[in-house]
Amino acid sequence: MYERILVATDGSELSEQAVTAAIDLALLTQSELFAVKVSHHHAASYFEGSLLLSQMEVSRLRDEADAESQRVVDAVKGKADSRGVKRTTGIVMRAEGVSEAIIEAARVHHCDLIVMASHGRRGIKRLLMGSETLHVLTHSHTPVLVLR
Template sequence: MYKRILVPTDGSEITGKAVQTAIELAAMSKAQLFAIGVKEPFPYSAISEMQPVPPQEFYDAQERIASGHVKAVVEAAKAAGVACTAHTVEALHPWEAIIDHAKAQSCDLIVMASHGRRGVAALLLGSETQKVLTHSTLPVLVVR
């Protein structure tokens, strides 16, 4: 079965379902779990100086939020007796960071949530899960 499972988290309720599934899978297969939280880069632009939040404050807030999300995964995994390593990374495109991190950690499965958008909303908003599914060479389990 799977030995190294990656679960991305953004702290949302639907992601919580994917986290729980990943923990259960890891427990059943005695796998190691990896949690990743992706931080947004500072929105540099021609009007960056007019941003209401200075860059360092923005970075600190992003790290605090992402760290909190992965810490919750580590705690839930620990409670279930599953080894979990957590990382936060900054990326413009979360789907790329997820795939890159899965490869870097030699993961053999990615467990992700799907928000289940349909129709025009799905087309316009896109989906990080859909992009991971499209570009990943690793198996991806989608939880809804």
């Protein structure tokens, strides 16, 4: 059925539900699991409030984001390994666009399913906050399983 499953996580409680479901599915189908966390990188000269951040401060913030992202995928890998998933790979994608990075990771690693969570926002909240899940659904050539 599935040989390579990608699960997108941000470390939140909601995405943990997607991680658990992806692990269960990987066990059921004896699939490899790829845990992806996108380390969101802003443009090098962005504003934090009204203060322009120095390049050194931007680099420090990127390093912190990368370390947190690595911690998240390591936790997923540990959970999957302890449950007996045959092979789990943790991937940190450094990008400005979260949904594009998820789609690219699925393509590069030849995944045949993407598992991710959705907050289920509707109306003005979705318009204002955007939806990475919706973007993945509408732009990915890989099937997507969305959990709420």
